[in-house]
Amino acid sequence: MSADVPFTRTLQAEWIKLRSLRSTWYTLSALMAVGIGVTSLALSTVGQDYAEASAADRQAWDPTSLSLTTYIIGQLIIGVLGILIVTSEYATGLIATSLGATPRRHRVLAAKAVIATGLALVAGQTLMVAAFLLGQAMMAAQDVPHAALGDDGVFAALAGGGLYLSAIALLAVGLGVITRATAGALATLVAIVFLVPALSGTFPSWMHGLVDIWPTKGAAAVLTTVPDPEFPHPWLNLGGLWLAVAAVLATAFVLLRRRDV
Amino acid sequence: MTRIAVRGLTKRYGPDTVVDDLSFTVEPGQVTGFLGPNGSGKSTTMKMIMGLAEPTRGTATIGGRRYRDLRMPLAEVGALLDAGAVHGSRKARDHLLALAVSNGLPARRVDEVLARTGLESVAGKRPGGFSLGMRQRLGISAALLGDPGVLIFDEPVNGLDPEGIRWIRDFMRSLAGEGRAVLVSSHLMSEMARTADHLVVIGRGRLIADTGMGEFLRANGEGTVLVRTPEPGAFALRLTAAGATVRDGSESSLVVSGMSGEEIGRLAAYHGVVLSELSPQQPSLEDAFMELTKDAVEYQGAAA
Numbered sequence: 001m002s003a004d005v006p007f008t009r010t011l012q013a014e015w016i017k018l019r020s021l022r023s024t025w026y027t028l029s030a031l032m033a034v035g036i037g038v039t040s041l042a043l044s045t046v047g048q049d050y051a052e053a054s055a056a057d058r059q060a061w062d063p064t065s066l067s068l069t070t071y072i073i074g075q076l077i078i079g080v081l082g083i084l085i086v087t088s089e090y091a092t093g094l095i096a097t098s099l100g101a102t103p104r105r106h107r108v109l110a111a112k113a114v115i116a117t118g119l120a121l122v123a124g125q126t127l128m129v130a131a132f133l134l135g136q137a138m139m140a141a142q143d144v145p146h147a148a149l150g151d152d153g154v155f156a157a158l159a160g161g162g163l164y165l166s167a168i169a170l171l172a173v174g175l176g177v178i179t180r181a182t183a184g185a186l187a188t189l190v191a192i193v194f195l196v197p198a199l200s201g202t203f204p205s206w207m208h209g210l211v212d213i214w215p216t217k218g219a220a221a222v223l224t225t226v227p228d229p230e231f232p233h234p235w236l237n238l239g240g241l242w243l244a245v246a247a248v249l250a251t252a253f254v255l256l257r258r259r260d261v
Numbered sequence: 262m263t264r265i266a267v268r269g270l271t272k273r274y275g276p277d278t279v280v281d282d283l284s285f286t287v288e289p290g291q292v293t294g295f296l297g298p299n300g301s302g303k304s305t306t307m308k309m310i311m312g313l314a315e316p317t318r319g320t321a322t323i324g325g326r327r328y329r330d331l332r333m334p335l336a337e338v339g340a341l342l343d344a345g346a347v348h349g350s351r352k353a354r355d356h357l358l359a360l361a362v363s364n365g366l367p368a369r370r371v372d373e374v375l376a377r378t379g380l381e382s383v384a385g386k387r388p389g390g391f392s393l394g395m396r397q398r399l400g401i402s403a404a405l406l407g408d409p410g411v412l413i414f415d416e417p418v419n420g421l422d423p424e425g426i427r428w429i430r431d432f433m434r435s436l437a438g439e440g441r442a443v444l445v446s447s448h449l450m451s452e453m454a455r456t457a458d459h460l461v462v463i464g465r466g467r468l469i470a471d472t473g474m475g476e477f478l479r480a481n482g483e484g485t486v487l488v489r490t491p492e493p494g495a496f497a498l499r500l501t502a503a504g505a506t507v508r509d510g511s512e513s514s515l516v517v518s519g520m521s522g523e524e525i526g527r528l529a530a531y532h533g534v535v536l537s538e539l540s541p542q543q544p545s546l547e548d549a550f551m552e553l554t555k556d557a558v559e560y561q562g563a564a565a
Contacts, residue, residue: 004332004333005332005333005363005364005365006365009362009363009364009365010363012362012363013359013360013362013363014359016355016358016359016362017348017351017355017359020351020352020355020356020359021348021350021351022350023350088348089348092345092346092347092348092349093343093345093346094346094347094348096308096311096313096342096343096346097346097347097360097403098363099312099313100311100312100313100334100338100340100342101334101335101360101363101364102334102363102364103312103328103329103330103331103334104329258315260308260313260314260315261308261313261314
């Protein structure tokens with residue numbers, strides 16, 4: 001009878017699917033264009049901001065973090081990419097074909113997760129480095145204290161940014177499987193990365209542990225070089241986010257396995 | 262030779278039993294028509310065979326194994342469940358390539374199946390702009406990628422123009438001619454009459470008939486005889502008196518059942534009745550099908 005097909009084939013197939021859609025490349029282009037655009041807009045008046053800053057603000061001046069705030073928009077675009085990898089198959093009905101070709105369903109999801117996370121890591125890391133370099137150049141041009149790639153903590157902040165964005169991509173894949181619909185998954189993602197952080201000040205104290213690992217809150221604290229007193233252990237927070245994302249993905253695996261297509 | 266074996270297959274969605282203790286076999290080398298009214302459970306049965314829906318009870322196996330245990334499913338089962346199930350902006354060739362690669366099939370298979378379905382010229386195009394007929398062909402290309410011994414098609418001619426219908430019909434016949442087991446569903450009896458060797462008829466999820474096409478035709482749909490005479494009223498009385506059932510046909514003809522043409526001719530001769538037409542009517546497949554499934558149609562019109 002037929003020989004077994006290695007997992008690398010499933011990975012390769014998912015990569016062909018992703019690269020053969022123009023929307024993938026449009027989304028990645030949008031990520032870079034918007035990400036860089038937001039950086040240059042945010043820092044266009046950074047000289048004035050610094051001039052008006054209080055002594056305490058100057059004490060906490062973090063040129064690295066300032067140049068990376070574009071992650072807030074970047075995470076949404078990367079999230080869209082992760083969601084579409086899954087929900088475009090549900091929207092078109094292609095999922096039945098995919099699971100017919102690969103009835104070991106966990107393979108399909110594992111391949112999608114690997115591809116989405118990997119692509120988000122590369123694209124997110126590229127955006128982080130590009131935004132950092134552009135931001136520092138703009139700050140230098142406006143005679144504001146700025147950082148260089150070799151400075152203390154800069155490498156960690158940039159790497160943290162890439163890992164943060166890829167965690168969001170993986171979260172998006174999980175949400176896509178759970179909701180099976182682009183709109184539902186996107187609404188959930190927006191609620192997670194924008195809505196909950198905006199409302200977090202009103203949460204009771206027992207939820208502060210959640211805020212510590214929440215996207216755009218504690219988990220994003222790794223994107224700094226000057227420690228935030230609110231989040232003293234940013235890498236633990238990011239680790240917590242990854243664990244939470246792993247739990248969401250585990251749920252997605254169970255649902256995908258159990259549900260009829 | 263690979264066959265599909267469905268044994269005691271049952272699917273419940275909450276209180277609704279969609280497929281009810283269904284058993285049949287799809288043999289290699291022939292086209293098995295899977296027939297039933299809309300909503301009778303055909304698609305659900307096919308999804309269970311494909312491992313896309315989990316049976317509540319019973320099994321569906323392909324060559325003795327459950328679908329989900331197949332390691333290279335495309336090399337054993339090819340299926341077209343929904344021709345629309347492609348991403349409209351992924352080029353036809355890429356769509357097929359991803360499927361082929363996922364099963365470890367060589368990339369040249371993509372060009373081979375595109376050639377077999379006559380899609381070479383649109384291989385680099387996006388299916389979003391394809392006609393329904395072309396999408397069906399693309400779906401069939403995907404089903405053929407692994408050169409499988411079993412093929413499953415769900416309503417493949419739905420919405421096609423006559424040329425497309427003929428192409429699919431001939432294609433099914435040629436696939437069966439190559440020794441493959443072909444299962445094709447339809448709610449159109451007339452379509453099956455030209456395509457299938459064997460019939461599996463279901464209604465409300467239950468098996469109604471599992472039989473060869475010829476036997477099905479002979480066993481179902483009682484034959485009628487069309488009679489035309491200048492004095493239909495009087496002759497109808499004589500026919501009824503002789504035990505036949507008579508109803509009025511078009512243009513003052515009589516449709517007689519319960520008597521053969523020869524018996525009717527003798528009766529007319531005995532009474533000196535002039536006949537201008539005496540023609541036995543072949544029971545149509547459609548009639549046979551309606552007759553079989555009349556109790557099993559889920560939603561009947563008020564007039565039915």
